[in-house]
């Protein structure tokens with residue numbers, strides 16, 4: 210029996226891709242669980258199976274083995290109570306910013322004044338108010354990602370999945386996004402699972418950082434980040450922060466990644 214006390218339980222999950230060019234054992238076995246409201250950061254070498262893990266968790270890819278439960282319910286298909294943001298923002302260029310944010314509500318036939326107000330409030334909180342009637346191609350990369358996050362949060366999902374959402378942004382914009390996203394997470398109380406290549410970003414945003422091995426990705430460390438929130442960027446100079454980033458860096462050095 211699974212331990213269903215946690216919000217999400219992952220038990221002995223593995224993923225193998227069977228393709229015409231061969232078999233790829235991409236992930237696992239991995240087992241972990243996390244609680245409602247937690248922000249879990251995932252770091253690991255390129256190609257180790259991080260995106261695969263996220264897709265399997267969200268039910269967007271079938272797993273090959275193992276069990277996943279979310280709120281004690283078995284995951285056997287796409288979860289409808291999640292927001293997902295990928296590295297590429299997937300905004301529809303022929304719709305305005307507001308129309309993009311409203312898309313999930315429109316698909317469910319739920320567009321009314323209340324949801325429009327929520328869309329506008331999210332855009333304001335993310336610092337892109339005033340651009341509601343612009344087209345996505347008129348925005349910078351950082352602004353486009355903020356619109357994607359607003360869209361992902363529109364229907365108040367209980368979980369937010371972020372797959373390297375800031376990796377195409379410059380360092381300063383990325384710092385700014387980290388602060389904005391942290392504020393939003395605290396406000397929305399959304400359980401967040403995010404993948405990043407940046408050790409500092411993982412530690413800054415997370416309550417917990419999971420470190421993965423080379424492919425097939427397994428969990429080689431699971432680190433509690435006890436630094437109180439909200440955190441300011443200067444937290445990166447504090448000893449506790451430096452200790453945790455060092456611990457993660459050593460894993461990567463041992464694996465020959467750094």
Ligand SMILES: Nc1ncnc2c1ncn2[C@@H]1O[C@H](COP(=O)(O)OP(=O)(O)OP(=O)(O)O)[C@@H](O)[C@H]1O
Nearest residue numbers: 226228233235254255256257258259260261262424
């Ligand atoms: N749809 C697919 N079909 C076949 N193989 C796949 C598929 N998706 C991913 N893979 C393979 O599975 C492995 C893990 O890929 P995945 O994208 O999950 O890694 P990742 O850790 O997210 O990589 P990166 O950090 O570079 O984005 C890789 O070897 C990849 O080529």
